[in-house]
Amino acid sequence: MCLVTLVIGGDCGGTSTRVVVTTLDGAVVGRGRGGPGNPVARPPAEAAAALVGAVRDALAGLDPTDVVGAVVGVAGYSRLTTAEGAAAYASAWSSTGVPVPLRTVGDAVVAYASGAGDVPTGSVLIAGTGAIACEIVDWTVGRRVDGIGWLLGDEGSGFWFGVAAARHTAHALHAGTGGALVSSVHAAVGGTGPEGFVSAFYALARDKMAALAPLVFEAVRLGDPAAATILEDGADRLAATLLALPPGDGPIVLAGGLLIAVPELRSAVEARLDRTALLAGDAAEAAARLAALQVDAGVLRVVEGA
Structure with a gap:
């Protein structure tokens, strides 16, 4: 008998929610998509439901009890620090059949990880509809600059x-x-x-x-x-x-729709930096890598063969 171990990664944004299921070594075995997943832009219960729907799609044909880690990056993460937000996500997650708790992080963390690989400390500049720069320290957001909305900031967004x-x-x-x-x-x-x-x-x-x-x-x-x-x-x-x-x-990671899709803007920003920046990749897959990094190999018992 072979004990399969899987991890879940997700990217919950203002437009859509994307989820992947991967093996511990990063092979993607399932994908799912849901509606808008920002719990600030919509009620937390709706954003959590979008995540759960995407998780169920990604787990189709797979056993949820094989999941040993789950990390999702959430735009509007601050809402999850409130009692209402935390309760909505905890209740929704319990319906997935996944036996491990969900870890939520800011979307800046997974954007950074999508370009920086396994290096836990660096910085990320995100320019999409809004704009923000974040210091990332051991996979958590440190200092932030801008990201204060369209009336007061988001310059270059x-x-x-x-x-x-x-x-x-x-x-x-x-x-x-x-x-x-x-x-x-x-x-x-x-x-x-x-x-x-x-x-x-x-x-x-x-x-x-x-x-x-x-x-x-x-x-x-x-x-x-x-x-x-x-x-x-x-x-x-x-x-x-x-x-x-x-x-x-x-590492410095450049992320967001403008910096990814507009090479003229990206090149102009890079020309103003004193070192080479990295380009962000798939945020959901990066979240899955973070989940795999958190799995303590010492508590897993992988049995190969019959």
């Missing part, structure tokens, strides 16, 4: 780029000037003339404002000088956010 593009467009329309960026942003937002554009922009939902960010990068590729200036400004702000962390010798 998707929201920041979207607003910067709209700001430039509003001024250009009032001045009677144009360019690739102005044309694309005006077309996306709508409105007749400068005043109509401004009114249409203020009527947008926040996610629609952030959705203007790709227009900046498209205009950069078309050679628009205003877009290039905005990109350089955003790179300055992201690098400053990262460099405000305490200095250290550990």
